[in-house]
Amino acid sequence: MSAPARTRPMAPPRPADPHAGLPANAIGRRKSVLEIVTLYVFVVVPFLALAAVVPAVWGWGLSWLDVGLAVGFYFATLLGVTVGYHRYFTHGSFKAKRPLRLALAVAGSMAIQGPVVQWVADHRRHHAFSDREGDPHSPWRYGTGAGALLKGMFHAHLGWLFERRKTNAERYAPDLLKDPALVMTGRLFVVWAAVSVFLPALIGGVVTGTWAGAWSAFFWAGLVRIALLHHVTWSINSVCHVVGDRPFVSPGRDRATNFWPLAILSAGESWHNLHHADPTCARHGVLRGQIDISARVIWAFEKLGWAWNVKWPDPVRLAAKRRVPATTGS
Structure with missing residues (x-):
């Protein structure tokens, strides 16, 4: 009897060992109980707030102050990630x-x-093993069938965050570990998270002079804003490796795509195909009509003298990476 057909090599099923294919020192220590609890709190609570948006609006609406705070904090923190x-x-x-x-x-x-x-x-490891064994959040890790892909997209979007083992920062980010200020910033992560959640409430309370104003700002510019930001950026891992077009050739089994509906909300990160084809490029939206807010912010930093040696798109390199359209013979 012949052996069963194997899954296509472009999208292999998940191996028995989730860390198969990784170098021996790629995986670091296990996450602590405190880290796991904190993760659940900052993922689940904002998500529940987002689910409560409709009844909340029906009950008492939201003010222009809430909108302004939510938009301001959304893009300030989003750009902190993208830029x-x-x-x-x-x-x-x-x-x-x-x-x-x-x-x-x-x-x-x-x-x-x-x-x-x-x-x-985590992200450097993602690029090192994009869409193959070792990628921490590839939606193709379980296979190409509808059920396998659905399971894989959930893993890429959210599930991978709950893996107990960490990527080894000594291997993938040794340059950052040499900066004591960045290490201290990481140790104060819970403080920055608390500021992100509660500062809008403080501003709302001070401006309106009421507890209702503080609560409204906390809900909209705190919880709902964080939930929306999470799911937009997580969609780059899931949606932008499955749905969209691929005008540029990316290496190996990489299947990163461009997904235009998320271009504004992701500040240009959803032009993901070019990014995987040319990872160090400061602009991801390089084709006509591709809005890239993050690139414009970097441009402003350069003009102000705060940034330099910006790796802007090189026309020759981009032309070499363009995918040649398939043609039919006469």
């Missing part, structure tokens, strides 16, 4: 003066997606 954690700390798309470097680390921490060093280690 800071991602394009600067992970990929070195530009160099930054010390005050900007630390400000980006704090702003990224306030997005409540983990301390900067661990975030960078």
